[in-house]
Amino acid sequence: MVSSGCCLFGMTCLVSIFFQCGAVRVTVSESNIEVVQGDSVTLPCSFLTMMPLFRLSIIWTLTPFSDPDFPTQVIVYDQGQVIENPAFTGRVQFAGMPWSADVILNDTRVSDAGTYRCLVNNPPETGDPGIGELSLSVLAPPSLPLCLWEGDTSAGGSVTLSCLVLEGVPTPQMSWEKLEPDQITLPINIEGQLKGSVKIVNVSAQNSGVYRCSVTNLLGTQNCYINLSVYTPPDNSPGVVQGIVLTLFMALVLLTLLVLVLWLHRSAQESKWRNSHEDEECYNEIRYTPSLIKRSFV
Incomplete structure (x- = not known):
């Protein structure tokens, strides 16, 4: 009876507390x-x-x-x-x-x-x-990233490779790699949480190849790619220079021969014209020579 009374009293107190708190x-x-x-x-x-x-x-x-x-x-x-x-x-x-x-x-x-x-x-x-x-x-797994490049792809120029991902929780880790001919990890410049770039200065033919940006978190990995082609002008080797000099020399010789032929042709024409003019003058001189005195016979 005592324990029951105690329980009843306890419940009454609890209810009264709730009513007093009113919340x-x-x-x-x-x-x-x-x-x-x-x-x-x-x-x-x-x-x-x-x-x-x-x-x-x-x-x-x-x-x-x-x-x-x-x-x-x-x-x-x-x-x-x-x-x-x-x-x-x-x-x-x-x-x-x-x-x-x-x-x-x-x-x-x-x-x-x-x-x-x-x-x-x-x-x-x-x-x-x-x-x-x-x-x-x-x-959320990373969304498909977007790979972009800008700059001068001629030898000696500078190129910037950029990678942008729109979504990913936790924030994806980003990396850049050159895949061909050997796989090389590149230093990356992180711009904010969802963008990273790589700058390549003084590019050469060795920088040509396929580059990959990877974005990864605990739910997965996504990749995008860039195929970079560096334009390299022809090599100015000694053989090429000699070939150019020889070509110019031959062109000069041919030009000299052409000028000589034209000069000889012109000289021949002038000589022929001069001879013709002299013959005409001789003819005219004979034609207009006073008549010889006729001999008279007694």
């Missing part, structure tokens, strides 16, 4: 949750109230890691009605209403990552709503 008690069983993109996850939130659930109100909010200054409502339960944020329509639902505030989030996306808060209020209990908080991380 819903909220607990979250896990404070940090991870899920792979595309999978489903349950966000836990349990509550304890001493009042009937006729006016129960539950609000789930999200503060994204990428935009912490703009929290948004995810789903609301208000006196039997459920309202979903259009961005989560068809992907979020309560798991055990009205006795549990757990929600199930389907087809998770990287943008779903952030801090979730579960607010529970059950009038006529007074006081602030009970609040539970947890952090959700959405893991």
